[in-house]
Amino acid sequence: MKLTIHGAAQQVTGSMHLLQVGQYKILVDCGLDYDKERSLQSNEDFPFNPADIDVVILTHAHIDHSGNLPTLVRLGYNGQILCTPPTADLTELLLFDSVSIFMSKQEKNRKYSKRKGKFNTNNQPLYLQKHVMDTVERFVTIGFNKPFKITDNIELTFTPVGHLLGAAAAIFRINDDGIAKTIGFTGDIGRKGYPVLNDPEPLPPVDYLVTESTYGGRVHTKGKTVEETLVEVIEKACIKEPGRLIIPAFSIGRTQSLVFSLNKIFSSGLLPPVQVFVDSPMATQSTKIYRKHHHLVNEVAKDFYDQQGDEFEFENLTYIENIRESKQISNYFEPCIIISSAGMLEGGRIQDHLFYNIQNYYCTILFIGYCAKGTLGHRLLRGDPIVHIKDRELAVYATIKQTDVLSAHGDHEDLMGNVLQQDKTKLKNVFLVHGETTSMQAMADALEADGYPVVIPEKGVVYEL
Incomplete structure (x- = not known):
């Protein structure tokens, strides 16, 4: 059995892991790599022939885990994509949205080329709608904790890990030439007590564990609940000062948890009414998927629904339907909260709201999630006084804030706890992925201090298991 970390x-x-059992090749996740040192088109340079992959396993819908699937299909992959039912529904939304983003960039490139007289081939779309449709047709859904025979020698089980509706760790039980082996891929691990989502379940014992390490070495803020943190920010930004609060939030997952938290705040009278705009068509669609799979939300959300109704609807909440309504928000002069995508500010309607508000002294921008290096969100968080938005260099006069109470990733303690559940005398190796090198090293040091064998894998290196 061989393991290669390709993303x-x-x-x-860019999560992408190749597990080879004999001649059978399993690809776990196939995400877009947003590393700014590479062009987007480099995502089609697979280090293997896509047609040689036998099956793909998708841990969850986020684009850094799913976003390169249509490229894989376009270049020859013709097998199944195994995932949970919510992951299939949410991934379909995200992949079609990726096409829209690709086409928008291509149009901007076309206009630039017309002015400058040269064409930038780096903005060609990776894939089109037809490739997404071909991809979606390959989804085969499997429920949580239901063993699924991939082959006579390979069995897959999805274990819930929180983080996002439908997100799962992929647990493989393998007969490798008569030797029983187990390996788990965590995908992204959520945190306990997160709004809407159930807590991550403990993973079964495995021989090898491939785990994310995004928040290795970092601990989330303690002592304040999500509601307490939001009340404090909203009170200052919208009530004590008649301003507006802009919250960049991923349409799928983060927005639903944020809306539910705001619903609880306003329905309980913790704050006077403030108008809330959710300006993201994809958030509206994904909320419908959350309603469709309501049996998978946590007990707090279910109880709220039973006692007070839809947790994603309340009196002061407006879901923006079209671009005309989106533009009208600029003419709304009362205090308000604007929730818009994307969370790292790399696309979506959030850029319009930033364009018109970044120089507004009475505007607060609250980041509630991770921003990768090189993104506009990262530049604002590090304090750049001038940023580039929509072909303009704009000075930053708005107040920039950040909180991790709505981060959907488990922190160092959560990640460590997930590994420490494993028997160190039986766990042969822990492979750390999906993290910056400093985070990985912090987690590796902590695990090794506890007596666990750890590998920080290099890209493309084959590990014999």
Whole structure:
């Protein structure tokens, strides 16, 4: 049995892991790599022939885990993609949205080329809608904790890990030439007590564990709940000062948890009413998917629904339907909260809201998630006084804030706890992926101090298991 980490090796994005059992090849995740040192088109340079892959396993829908699947299909992959039912529904939304982003960039490139007289081939779309449709047709859904025979020698079980509706760790039980072996891929691990989502379940014992390490060495803020943190920010940004609060949030997952938290705040009278705009068509669609799979939300959300109704609807909440309504928000002069995608500010309607508000002294921008290096969000968080938005250099006068109470990733303690559940005398290796090198090293040091064998894999290196 062989393991090769082809993506998210000593970086966060682009998860892609190849597990080979004899001649049978399993690809776990196939995400887009947003490393700014590479062009987007480099994502089609697979280090293997896509047609040689026998099956793909998708841990969850986020684009850094799913976003390169249509490229894989376009270049020859013709097998199944195994995932949970919510992951299939949410991934379909995200992949079609990726096409829209690709086409928008191509149009900007076309206009630039017309002005400058040269064409930048780096903005050609990786894939089109037809490739997404071909990809979606390959989804085969499997429920949580239901063993699935991939072959006579390979069995797959999805274990819930929180983080996002439908997110799962992929646990393989393998007969490798008569030797029983087990290996787990965590995908992204959530945190306990997260709004809407259930807590991650303990993983079964495995021989090898491939685990994310995004927050290795970092511990989330303690002492304040999500609601307490939001009340404090909203009170200052929208009530004590008649301003507006802009919250960049990923449309799928983060927005639903944020909306539910705001619902609890306003329905319980913790704050006077403030108008809330959710300006993301994809957030509206993904919320429908959350309703469709409502049996998978946590007990707090279910109880709220039973007692007070839809947790994703309340009196002061407006879901923006079209671009005309989105532009009208600029003419809304009362205090308000604007939730818009994307969370790292690399696309979506959030850029329009930033364009018109980044120089507004009465605007607060609250980041509630991770921002990768090289993104506009990262530049704002590090304090750049001038940023580039929509072909303009704009001075930053808005107040920039950040909180991790709504981070959907488990912190160092959560990640460590997930590994420490394993018997160190039986666990042969822990492979750390999906993290910056400093985070990986911090987690590796802690695990080794506890007596666990750890590998920080290099990209493309084959490990014999």
